[in-house]
Amino acid sequence: xxxxxxxQPNESRRVTVSGERPYDVVIGRHLLGELxxxxxxxxxxxxxxxxxxxxxxxxxxxxxxxxxxxxxxxAEVPDAEEAKTAQVAAFCWGVLGQADFTRTDAVVAVGxxxxxxxxxxVAATWLRGIQVVQVPTTVLAMVDAAVGGKTGIxxxxxxxxxxxxxxxxxxxxxxxxxxSMAPFDFVAGLAEIVKAGFIxxxxxxxxxxxxxxxxxxxxxxxxxxxxxxxxxxxxVVKAKVVGEDLKEAGLREILNYGHTFGHxxxxxxxxxxxxxxxxxxxxxxxxxxxxxxxxxxxxxxARHRSILTSLGLPTTYRGDRWERLLTAMRRDKxxxxxxxxxxxxxDVGRTARLEGPDPTLLVAAYAEVAEGATASSAVAL
Ligand SMILES: NC(=O)c1ccc[n+]([C@@H]2O[C@H](COP(=O)([O-])OP(=O)(O)OC[C@H]3O[C@@H](n4cnc5c(N)ncnc54)[C@H](O)[C@@H]3O)[C@@H](O)[C@H]2O)c1
Ligand SMILES: O=C(O)C(=O)C[C@@H](O)[C@H](O)[C@H](O)COP(=O)(O)O
Ligand SMILES: [Zn+2]
Numbered sequence: 188x189x190x191x192x193x194x195q196p197n198e199s200r201r202v203t204v205s206g207e208r209p210y211d212v213v214i215g216r217h218l219l220g221e222l223x224x225x226x227x228x229x230x231x232x233x234x235x236x237x238x239x240x241x242x243x244x245x246x247x248x249x250x251x252x253x254x255x256x257x258x259x260x261x262a263e264v265p266d267a268e269e270a271k272t273a274q275v276a277a278f279c280w281g282v283l284g285q286a287d288f289t290r291t292d293a294v295v296a297v298g299x300x301x302x303x304x305x306x307x308x309v310a311a312t313w314l315r316g317i318q319v320v321q322v323p324t325t326v327l328a329m330v331d332a333a334v335g336g337k338t339g340i341x342x343x344x345x346x347x348x349x350x351x352x353x354x355x356x357x358x359x360x361x362x363x364x365x366x367s368m369a370p371f372d373f374v375a376g377l378a379e380i381v382k383a384g385f386i387x388x389x390x391x392x393x394x395x396x397x398x399x400x401x402x403x404x405x406x407x408x409x410x411x412x413x414x415x416x417x418x419x420x421x422x423v424v425k426a427k428v429v430g431e432d433l434k435e436a437g438l439r440e441i442l443n444y445g446h447t448f449g450h451x452x453x454x455x456x457x458x459x460x461x462x463x464x465x466x467x468x469x470x471x472x473x474x475x476x477x478x479x480x481x482x483x484x485x486x487x488x489a490r491h492r493s494i495l496t497s498l499g500l501p502t503t504y505r506g507d508r509w510e511r512l513l514t515a516m517r518r519d520k521x522x523x524x525x526x527x528x529x530x531x532x533x534d535v536g537r538t539a540r541l542e543g544p545d546p547t548l549l550v551a552a553y554a555e556v557a558e559g560a561t562a563s564s565a566v567a568l
Contacts, residue, residue: 204334204335214360226356237261238266238301260286271305272340290314299324303323304347308340308350322359329376347450366410374402377500382444385535428442446530449467477531479555
């Protein structure tokens with residue numbers, strides 16, 4: 188399937204996320220004109236949070252908002268994970284305070300998942316919660332970070348340790364913005380689409396397998412109907428899950444597939460790895476864990492490696508970091524007391540939990556993703 192589609196603005200797709208205040212995720216091309224409609228008529232002031240890389244897009248949004256009668260302010264924040272800190276959140280709170288933002292005003296976050304996590308968190312905490320509209324500009328943020336209301340920042344101890352559940356008022360996924368993405372950043376985002384395929388929608392895996400070359404070219408992929416379908420399918424998976432379990436009482440944990448080990452890699456690497464790349468290795472770790480526990484077939488594990496490798500994503504990690512990874516995994520939000528808990532697969536689309544696995548099983552799974560032969564020998568049990 189390599190059929191390309193030059194979408195007109197009116198050909199957008201809409202996925203509604205249910206909940207106390209249902210909202211739409213709009214997916215299409217050249218959609219920024221829809222932003223004022225999502226903000227509604229009560230809003231007067233708008234803070235547009237963005238990194239320098241999205242300054243041109245943010246300027247266009249600011250002009251449109253001013254033309255539509257809003258008092259619009261910009262807040263440029265650091266790039267990528269550097270934005271997800273208490274200091275950067277405090278900088279944004281300062282801008283909101285200086286401009287007298289009230290409970291009827293709003294934040295618009297324009298950027299990748301790091302920016303939408305930060306912008307959402309700032310909106311969740313300002314006056315205990317004001318509206319946020321998410322304008323994701325990476326494939327990862329479109330299919331995952333901007334949808335579902337998980338917002339947050341990192342602390343020195345770990346990833347996303349401070350945050351709030353704060354659903355957006357709307358999400359605008361303008362696929363045209365993906366054309367400027369660096370190839371590796373683009374494929375890193377595909378890891379979350381692959382995740383959605385493994386946990387809930389096997390058709391996603393077939394589409395990825397059949398379109399690997401297209402998907403490795405951001406400009407071509409961004410214009411294709413393949414990506415439109417993949418983004419829509421992944422958003423549908425996320426919308427169904429968060430619509431049923433916003434606050435992660437149970438079902439929502441499946442969206443964390445591959446993240447226990449993935450977040451640990453990000454922390455150990457001081458956020459120099461892209462989230463999607465770390466989740467890619469994390470999914471292989473989780474698949475190996477399930478296989479070693481006798482719950483997943485060799486074939487499904489091999490399919491993890493083949494899909495992720497074909498996209499150019501990593502499936503291995505250095506073999507001499509076990510103690511640090513384990514320390515980071517103990518701080519995962521799924522951990523209860525001393526019991527580590529993993530989302531695992533029993534088949535494609537069939538998720539389960541593995542609670543308190545034997546340490547030898549964890550080490551064996553680490554050995555399966557470790558580079559070099561050092562993993563088992565470097566581990567002190
Ligand atoms: N809240 C959630 O449910 C959720 C879900 C998944 C991931 N996340 C979070 O999302 C973050 C990862 O998001 P990400 O992969 O989008 O990374 P990111 O936000 O760090 O962006 C990656 C890079 O792409 C650049 N970029 C963004 N848009 C661009 C564009 N259109 N053209 C060119 N460059 C562009 C950014 O400036 C950055 O350098 C992590 O912090 C992760 O924890 C959150
Ligand atoms: O939306 C969710 O729930 C997820 O777990 C989606 C993940 O892809 C995302 O990376 C999320 O930020 C992880 O959250 P955390 O609760 O493990 O910090
Ligand atoms: Zn993720």
